Amino acid sequence: MSAQPILDLVFRNALLRSATAPVDIGVSGGRIAAIEPRLGCEAVEVDVGGRLVLPGFVDSHIHLDKACLLGRCGHDHGSLNEAIRAVSALKREFTVEDVYARGASVIERAIAHGTTRMRTHVEIDPRIGLRSFEAIKALKRNYAWALDLSLCVFPQEGLTNDPGSEELLIQALRDGGQVIGGCPYTDSNPTAHLERIFDLAQEFDVDVDLHLDFDLDPSWWHLEDVCRQTERRDYGGRVAIGYATKLSALPPQRLKTAAERLARAGVAVTVLPSTDLYLMGRGATHNAPRGLTPAHKLVESGVLCSIATNNVLNPFTPFGDASLLRMANFYANVAHAAVGEFDTCLDLVTELPARLMNLKDYGIAVGNPADLIVLDTRDSRFAIAELPDILMGFRNGRQVFERHRPVLFFP
Ligand SMILES: [Zn+2]
Numbered sequence: 309m310s311a312q313p314i315l316d317l318v319f320r321n322a323l324l325r326s327a328t329a330p331v332d333i334g335v336s337g338g339r340i341a342a343i344e345p346r347l348g349c350e351a352v353e354v355d356v357g358g359r360l361v362l363p364g365f366v367d368s369h370i371h372l373d374k375a376c377l378l379g380r381c382g383h384d385h386g387s388l389n390e391a392i393r394a395v396s397a398l399k400r401e402f403t404v405e406d407v408y409a410r411g412a413s414v415i416e417r418a419i420a421h422g423t424t425r426m427r428t429h430v431e432i433d434p435r436i437g438l439r440s441f442e443a444i445k446a447l448k449r450n451y452a453w454a455l456d457l458s459l460c461v462f463p464q465e466g467l468t469n470d471p472g473s474e475e476l477l478i479q480a481l482r483d484g485g486q487v488i489g490g491c492p493y494t495d496s497n498p499t500a501h502l503e504r505i506f507d508l509a510q511e512f513d514v515d516v517d518l519h520l521d522f523d524l525d526p527s528w529w530h531l532e533d534v535c536r537q538t539e540r541r542d543y544g545g546r547v548a549i550g551y552a553t554k555l556s557a558l559p560p561q562r563l564k565t566a567a568e569r570l571a572r573a574g575v576a577v578t579v580l581p582s583t584d585l586y587l588m589g590r591g592a593t594h595n596a597p598r599g600l601t602p603a604h605k606l607v608e609s610g611v612l613c614s615i616a617t618n619n620v621l622n623p624f625t626p627f628g629d630a631s632l633l634r635m636a637n638f639y640a641n642v643a644h645a646a647v648g649e650f651d652t653c654l655d656l657v658t659e660l661p662a663r664l665m666n667l668k669d670y671g672i673a674v675g676n677p678a679d680l681i682v683l684d685t686r687d688s689r690f691a692i693a694e695l696p697d698i699l700m701g702f703r704n705g706r707q708v709f710e711r712h713r714p715v716l717f718f719p
Contacts, residue, residue, distance in 0.1 A: 364424025544574025
């Protein structure tokens with residue numbers, strides 16, 4: 309029999325998604341050391357009262373560097389190209405301090421909404437240079453007490469058509485870039501763009517996370533190119549594509565074929581509901597298409613998927629509070645998810661993006677960091693349906709936030 313480690317903290321009566329009855333979670337040195345009913349110990353206690361405990365939300369796709377710009381550029385950018393142009397004009401003026409301050413305001417909201425892991429895309433090109441990158445690296449260091457931030461560097465305005473971008477990308481990959489992104493739809497040569505991004509990914513041994521196929525015309529796409537590149541380089545399980553809104557325009561049989569293709573190649577899909585709904589189908593005068601790829605259906609077909617925040621309060625998406633629970637609820641509602649599929653919707657902001665990001669130490673299990681959040685509900689399906697308050701969060705066993713329940717003053 310192995311000796312029980314000395315626990316310094318114990319969560320009492322925690323409802324885990326995998327369990328039918330509440331358990332205790334013992335923490336030692338910032339890591340989960342035991343999960344059992346009624347742990348006998350003299351550690352500091354936090355009584356969770358039978359509420360749902362999750363290992364925190366995982367935001368696999370956000371743009372901290374261009375968040376919170378609404379006050380600067382007006383609100384009237386109805387198309388993707390207009391949004392790109394508006395931010396392109398603004399970013400020449402971005403300073404490290406400015407990016408840091410806007411990013412920090414989003415990170416702090418995300419922390420208070422229970423996010424413990426996050427992958428941010430960072431634009432790298434001759435207009436912004438490495439200023440955003442430096443700011444985001446500082447955010448990563450300064451908020452490590454509450455959340456794990458991963459940096460995906462990418463050329464938003466193209467690569468082969470934007471001289472100087474590649475040299476800067478390489479510099480960023482040498483100096484802390486953990487994932488490489490791409491944006492073939494803004495490049496004059498999308499095929500060469502993808503080829504070069506995958507070359508760099510292999511050279512630096514990093515995963516790939518692309519912005520792809522961002523319209524509702526399924527008569528052409530780069531999805532097949534991405535699958536082929538992934539297979540050719542034996543990169544299955546290391547590639548994700550964001551948006552893929554063309555998939556939302558496919559009838560069931562073609563969607564099934566596309567899903568099988570993605571699953572076979574090991575390419576994951578991130579759906580970004582707020583941006584997709586804002587930018588897609590704007591030309592329609594009535595019966596506007598949703599433009600939202602059905603992530604929960606793709607999951608059924610074996611595709612690894614996630615739902616993420618993407619943009620917050622900028623020309624791409626003039627909404628946002630960095631709450632992934634709200635985003636999953638929004639998705640479930642708009643995508644017509646059935647009540648029986650609500651659990652999958654919760655997976656889409658927890659377990660599945662953790663797998664997409666290849667996080668090896670995520671989840672409430674012995675040996676993992678004691679990262680957890682407490683939701684004010686006793687049933688995981690109600691987390692999606694009811695949007696319960698997230699009452700508190702812990703990172704490495706240290707409390708990082710608390711939310712007080714509202715008090716009604718009856719007459
Ligand atoms: Zn994005």
